[in-house]
Amino acid sequence: MxxxxxxxxxxxxxxxxxxxxxxxxxxxxxxxGEFVGxxxxxxxxxxxxxxxxxxxxxxxxxxxxxxxxxINEKSEEARALRRRIGLVFQYPEYQLFEESVIKDVCFGPxxxxxxxxxxxxRAEKALRLVGLDPDEKGxxxxxxLSGGEKRRAAIAGVLAMEPEVLILDEPTAGLxxxxxxxxxxxxxxxxxxxxxxxxLVSHSMDDVAALAExxxxxxxxxxxxxxxxxxxxxxxxxxxxxxxSRPSASRLLDxxxxxxxxxxxxxxxxxxxxxxxxxxxxxxx
Amino acid sequence: MSEARSAxxxxxxxxxxxxxxxxxxxxxxxxxxxxxEEKYIINISELCFSYEDEESKRPAIxxxxxxxxxxxxxAxxxxxxxxxxxxxxxxxxLLLPSGGAVFIEGIKSTDDSRxxxxxxxxxxxxxxxxxxxxxxxxxxxxxxxPENIGVEPAEIRRRVDEALRAVNxxxxxxxxxxxxxxGQKQRVAIAGVLAMQPDCIVxxxxxxxxxxxGRREIMDTISELHGQGKTIIIITHYMEEAAAAERVxxxxxxxxxxDGSPAEVFMRGEELESMNLELPFAAAMAARxxxxxxxxxxxxxxxxxxxxxxxxxx
Numbered sequence: 324m325x326x327x328x329x330x331x332x333x334x335x336x337x338x339x340x341x342x343x344x345x346x347x348x349x350x351x352x353x354x355x356g357e358f359v360g361x362x363x364x365x366x367x368x369x370x371x372x373x374x375x376x377x378x379x380x381x382x383x384x385x386x387x388x389x390x391x392x393x394i395n396e397k398s399e400e401a402r403a404l405r406r407r408i409g410l411v412f413q414y415p416e417y418q419l420f421e422e423s424v425i426k427d428v429c430f431g432p433x434x435x436x437x438x439x440x441x442x443x444x445r446a447e448k449a450l451r452l453v454g455l456d457p458d459e460k461g462x463x464x465x466x467x468l469s470g471g472e473k474r475r476a477a478i479a480g481v482l483a484m485e486p487e488v489l490i491l492d493e494p495t496a497g498l499x500x501x502x503x504x505x506x507x508x509x510x511x512x513x514x515x516x517x518x519x520x521x522x523l524v525s526h527s528m529d530d531v532a533a534l535a536e537x538x539x540x541x542x543x544x545x546x547x548x549x550x551x552x553x554x555x556x557x558x559x560x561x562x563x564x565x566x567x568s569r570p571s572a573s574r575l576l577d578x579x580x581x582x583x584x585x586x587x588x589x590x591x592x593x594x595x596x597x598x599x600x601x602x603x604x605x606x607x608x
Numbered sequence: 609m610s611e612a613r614s615a616x617x618x619x620x621x622x623x624x625x626x627x628x629x630x631x632x633x634x635x636x637x638x639x640x641x642x643x644x645e646e647k648y649i650i651n652i653s654e655l656c657f658s659y660e661d662e663e664s665k666r667p668a669i670x671x672x673x674x675x676x677x678x679x680x681x682x683a684x685x686x687x688x689x690x691x692x693x694x695x696x697x698x699x700x701x702l703l704l705p706s707g708g709a710v711f712i713e714g715i716k717s718t719d720d721s722r723x724x725x726x727x728x729x730x731x732x733x734x735x736x737x738x739x740x741x742x743x744x745x746x747x748x749x750x751x752x753x754p755e756n757i758g759v760e761p762a763e764i765r766r767r768v769d770e771a772l773r774a775v776n777x778x779x780x781x782x783x784x785x786x787x788x789x790x791g792q793k794q795r796v797a798i799a800g801v802l803a804m805q806p807d808c809i810v811x812x813x814x815x816x817x818x819x820x821x822g823r824r825e826i827m828d829t830i831s832e833l834h835g836q837g838k839t840i841i842i843i844t845h846y847m848e849e850a851a852a853a854e855r856v857x858x859x860x861x862x863x864x865x866x867d868g869s870p871a872e873v874f875m876r877g878e879e880l881e882s883m884n885l886e887l888p889f890a891a892a893m894a895a896r897x898x899x900x901x902x903x904x905x906x907x908x909x910x911x912x913x914x915x916x917x918x919x920x921x922x
Contacts, residue, residue, distance in 0.1 A: 364819040365790035470688030497735070497816050499687040499845050501884030526819045529889075566789075566821030571889040571911070578915035584922070593889075597896050603922050604902060 324390055324407060324487035324520055326353040326376060331385035333371055333544075345371040347544035348385070353488070353520050360535030360552065361524045364566035368544040369524050370413075373490050376522070377408040389488075406435065409486030413493045415477035416470070424450070424468070424476050425461035431484040442483075449483040450476070452516070453509050471502025475509060482513065488520040489513065495530065503530075510534060532556060532570040532591040540567070556591045572596035579603070649713060649808050649839050650676040650699060650730070656707030657694055657862075667706065668694040670862035676808070681831075681840045683850035683870075686859030687884035692843045695859065696812045699841070700730035713807075724757065731801035735813040737785075737793035746788075746796050747772065747781040753804045764803075771802035775829050791822025798829060808839035815849065827852060847874070847888040851909040858883065871907035890914045 333346040345368045353359050363369050374380040375387055378394050386393050389404040412418070421427035428446035437445065447457040453475040460468065465476055478494065491510065495503040507530060514521055514534075525531050531538060531552070538555040540548035542565045548555050556562070559569045559577065568574065572593050576586045584603060590596050657669040668691045676682060686692050697703040698710050701717040710717040712726045719726075734740055743749040750768045759767070772778040775795040785793055794814060801809055811830065815823040827849060834840045842849060850856050856873040858866035860883045866873050874880070874891045887895060890911045894904040903921075908914050 365817075365822060497688075497813070497845070499884045500847065500886035501881075502688060503845075504886075526823075528820065563821075566791075566819055568820045572893075575890070575893065575911050575915060578911055579918060582915060582919045584919060593893065593896075597893065597900070600893075600897060600918060601900055601902075603918065 324404075325355050325388075326408075326488060326520065326522075327388040327391075328352070328372075328376070329386045329388065331372070331375060331387065332383045333368075333375065333380060334383045337383065345544055346375070346382075349541075349544070349546055350385075351539055351546055351549050353522060355487075355520055356518050358514055358521045358523070358534060358536045360531035360538040361522060361541065362526075362528070362531055362538060362567055363541035363547075367541045367565075369541055370492060371544075372541065373410060373492055373522070373524060376488070376490060377410045378405040379410070406484065407486055408488045408490065409481040409484055410490045411478050411481050411492060411494060413496060415481075415494075416465075416473035419465040419473060419477055419480075422464060423462050424455070424465050425457060427465050427476065428479045428483050431480055435484060445483045445485065446479070449479040452482055452513055453479045454505060454512075455479065469502070471498050471505050474498060474502065474506060478506075478509070486519060488522065490522045490524075492524045493526065494523070495525070495527065507534065528556070528568055528570045529572075532572075540565070553589060553591060557589055647677060648675045649678045650674075651711040651714075652676075652695075652698075652708070653711070654708035655695070655698060655705050655710060657691075657698060657703060658706050659694075666862065668862055669698065671708070672859075672862070672864055673708075674857065674864065674867070676839060676841065678807070679834075679837050679839055681834045681852075681854045682842070682857060683853035683855070684841065684843045684857045684859060685845070685847065685850050685885060686865075690859040690883075691862040692859050693812055694862075696732065696810050696841070696843055699808075699810055700732060701726050702732070728757070728804055729806055730808045730810060731804055731806035733794070733798055733801055733809065733811045733814045735816050737790060737797050737817070740797040740800070741785045741793060744784050745781075746777065746783050746785060749785060749796060750781075750799045750803050753800055757804070767803045767805070768799075771799040772796075774802055774833070775799045789822060790818045791825040794818060794822065794826055795829060798826075802833075806838070808841065809833065811840070811842040811844075813843055813845065815844065815846065823849075847886055847891075848910075851888040851891070858885070870909050874909050875906050 329350050331346050331349040335343045335345055349372060361369055375382060381395055392401055392404055394401050394405050419427050425446050428449055429442040432442040432445045450457045455472060455475055465473060468476060495506050523534060535552050538552050539546060540555060556569050556573060562568060570591050573591050576588050576590055576596060579586045580588055586599055590599055652672055652674045655669050655672045656667050658667040672695060684692050698705060701723060704718050712729050715722045715725055717726060741749050742752050747768050750771055751764050754764045754767055772781050775798050777795050777799060785796060815826050830840055844850055851870045853870060856870050857864055858873060865883060874887055877887050877895055888909055891909045894908045894914055897904050904917060908917060
């Protein structure tokens with residue numbers, strides 16, 4: 324599914340003394356199957372933007388188009404489109420409520436009017452996709468799972484609705500390092516196998532650098548940058564000015580360059596940074 | 609206990625039975641402290657804790673003994689559910705031990721009559737800044753704690769100004785907290801704790817919800833406070849933050865699994881991995897380079913150290 328956001332504005336409490344312009348003319352596209360990272364400091368408007376993309380908030384002005392159709396139209400078509408856009412909130416595990424994991428994951432498809440059998444098949448598929456064995460964990464109470472497993476079960480609940488666009492808001496916040504790695508691998512796996520459009524909001528520049536093809540930088544409700552991941556992370560000075568940073572690998576290479584070594588500062592991944600350091604050592608045997 | 613409740617409890621230090629300490633009590637307290645060993649601010653002895661509402665088999669804390677040195681900077685790490693936050697809440701009597709004991713400046717945490725002293729000594733900063741701010745104006749929020757313990761108005765004014773300056777938020781003192789960024793709100797929460805003049809501050813995942821600059825602001829504030837002699841305990845999932853401490857304690861299944869300097873703890877990559885943890889970026893990169901045959905010395909745990917070694921050895 325292609326998402327196109329056009330001149331989107333959102334004003335909280337219009338006309339009141341607390342009037343706040345949260346989004347101020349945002350325009351961008353996500354192509355089908357694309358993986359887009361969304362970064363920006365706290366309060367930049369990221370979460371407000373996400374809630375517009377699946378129709379939870381209505382724009383003060385501007386439009387959100389899904390495959391060319393305005394998702395806020397009052398038509399059956401627009402409603403069906405909204406359902407194909409899945410949003411995983413921050414700390415989604417707080418929304419787990421059923422007595423068993425499988426029932427919780429079935430909740431979404433059940434509401435879509437699917438038969439019990441189809442719901443179960445969908446739920447099992449979604450659980451496998453997030454790395455939870457439905458036979459082993461399906462009947463367990465969601466509350467007996469570990470922090471990372473709960474988070475994955477909650478994400479399975481969204482995947483079971485088979486969205487064509489998956490929006491993830493800080494999916495690794497508050498998890499231990501292994502939990503974080505598992506979630507990232509799961510996202511990578513979903514992307515490879517499901518061919519869906521993914522929009523990832525994260526404060527971890529390393530995660531965005533590892534996963535996204537393109538990065539959108541939001542600042543004060545506007546799009547500050549919209550370019551390939553490499554191009555965005557090359558603009559270190561501008562990122563720092565708005566409270567962000569380059570990924571760890573890039574920062575290490577910056578330090579080496581500052582100390583007079585000739586290294587490729589455009590590198591953003593650990594693997595390439597490792598090769599670059601090895602190259603430095605080979606040059607001076 | 610919810611985070612918001614915990615935050616308020618830890619700032620409303622007045623227990624029913626300890627509204628005011630009389631003079632002789634205070635004198636006695638000072639004598640005890642003077643005479644006791646000055647080296648440690650907190651002693652934890654065979655601490656056990658189980659949550660009552662959990663039918664779970666395993667206690668959240670299962671026999672932890674730790675001594676926290678005065679003025680030290682300690683990081684506590686461990687997987688989700690390893691008992692880190694429970695341990696933190698035992699340090700200022702938000703939770704009371706089911707077994708063993710916690711001593712704060714020599715005072716047992718179960719001593720209800722000394723709750724004031726305990727909470728005055730150990731302050732807590734929690735994960736979500738929005739749960740910790742109680743007023744609609746920044747400086748009122750910082751004054752909340754001292755007001756609650758009956759500090760003189762002039763002294764409150766002085767403490768509030770000093771605390772806001774210490775976290776670089778003085779110029780924002782008249783603003784509403786909702787107008788601040790996450791990092792700024794968290795700094796106001798720290799100022800609220802500082803206004804209680806604690807000797808020790810516990811940060812329970814205080815950077816988890818912040819963007820990179822917010823995290824940097826808080827880590828800078830923490831190292832400044834440490835430089836001023838405060839005892840700092842941070843609980844974190846970010847190994848880079850733990851690497852900035854003087855001592856790292858690794859919790860696993862409610863017990864202490866590793867305890868040492870960051871260099872010592874981060875030498876044990878495989879053990880950490882088995883406990884769902886990882887090495888800080890620089891230590892992980894050093895390990896990868898070692899595997900490729902470079903003689904990177906053990907004990908490199910930050911980017912600075914790694915960059916220096918590469919430049920000196922290439």
